[in-house]
Amino acid sequence: MNRTHHPHVPNHEGINPMGMRPHTLLALGGVALLAVAATGCTTDGDPAGTTVESKSFDFSGDSLTVKSNSADLELVAADVEDVQVERRISGTKVGGEKEPGWQLEGSTLTLSLDCTGISINCKAKYDVKVPRDVAITAENDKGLIRATGFTADFSARAGSSDVQLSDLSGANLDLEGRDGNIKADRISAKSVTVTSRNGDSDVSLASVPDLVDMRSQDGSIKLGLPEAMYAVDTATKKGDITVDVTKDDMSDHVVMVHTRNGDIALGKAF
Template sequence: MTMPARAPRVRPAAGALLTVAVLASCAPGGGSEREERGFGPVGDRLTIAVDRGDLDVRPSDVAEVEVTRWLGGWPSFGAETEAAWELVGDRLEMGTGCGPLSLGRCDVRYEVLVPRDVALTVEGGGAQVTAAGFDAALEIDSENGAVRVEDVSGPLTLRSDNGELRGSGVRSARVAVESRSGEIHLSFAAAPARVVAAAENGAVTIELPDTAYDVTTATDNGAVRSDVAQDPGSPHAVTVRTDNGAIDVRTAAGA
């Protein structure tokens, strides 16, 4: 199984609503500068694109998108670090201005609150993406970094070129997960209608509530284990494929 190449999705933010030249927090030994910004209003869909830095995103009773950013470190040779964030239509782009060849240190992380009924897509460039509490549709695509989701119930799609994909307390009826390099671990709190998990290089573990499933597994290299009750006519279908990695489909502990 060879997954098609995907072009990088994160673009540098341009024409930002707010551009900040961070000096004090970029001095050696300096702490992170904390900034808050509201963006909106937004419609029923939102895409968040980040070029680097950890992102934690959650739904909340807010009227607009609320972002808290911590930026720190120091640039190379006394240069300024420019960080930008901009909402254009239904796309929020957040960038640091630190290129991949930057000789200095550039640390950033984000916490984002979005209105509860907004369907969310996240495009992560690097570092970890975490999301929790979503009932609306959630899609996360990471180029280089782990993805972790908790307590979600809407349609769920996770992808990573390089990084672990992990979900816990998942109640989504339909789930699609794809990893090029990294393990997949999904733990369900409710029996899903349809799960498709594919890994090019990494083990896949699926933990399910105690009921019967229509299970399909395939691997080119790796052990396969499944201890859930199986029924080809079950309304709960689970398909797992790997190129190089073990497959474990099991009943969740305490189920």
């Protein structure tokens, strides 16, 4: 069953769901490099042959862009003053090299893995600890993006893998996925924007938002909202729509959820 409802959408001054405020980050260098090669089964479940390395980057600023091409990213807000990175490189190869890289330039931290020759399960995971109040932009083409605990604006751009977020309380949350799923729990943002091409989106909010705008081409959308009155606009071409929140077209809390092929479910935060 397809239904479309277009309420009156009030003007919200100062809301920019697609953008983030500009910030500056100054890199001062990297220190404290530690490498350990795992020769057997490790206590944390890493496969044999995993290499674990750690590095700290001094910096000054209030925003950080973290980029990766294929390695998984785990971003954790922590009580630290610098950026602390731990990487795990695993897999076997016949000829060629496994070439991981990490570099902080200006406001951009680049974390990479290039495998040449014949390799089996060549992969990397980067765990990144960042001060809680640093605004984050995470970009990953083929690897997972996972983040928790940040109190400033958060933005993520994912390619073919998933985005998994929890306990974010910055004013703006801006997510974009291509061919993976997006899941965000216990989010306390005033403005939430989620765009997906092929993948499901599942967002649960811990506080009443001013604006939620979720859109997908081919994926279902699930949105959990705290108790309040919302101006709701939903639409799908192929899918069912379920709305279990209190609706008021004149509400200052606007929710827009559109998908082309997929179900839409709005309900109480879960």
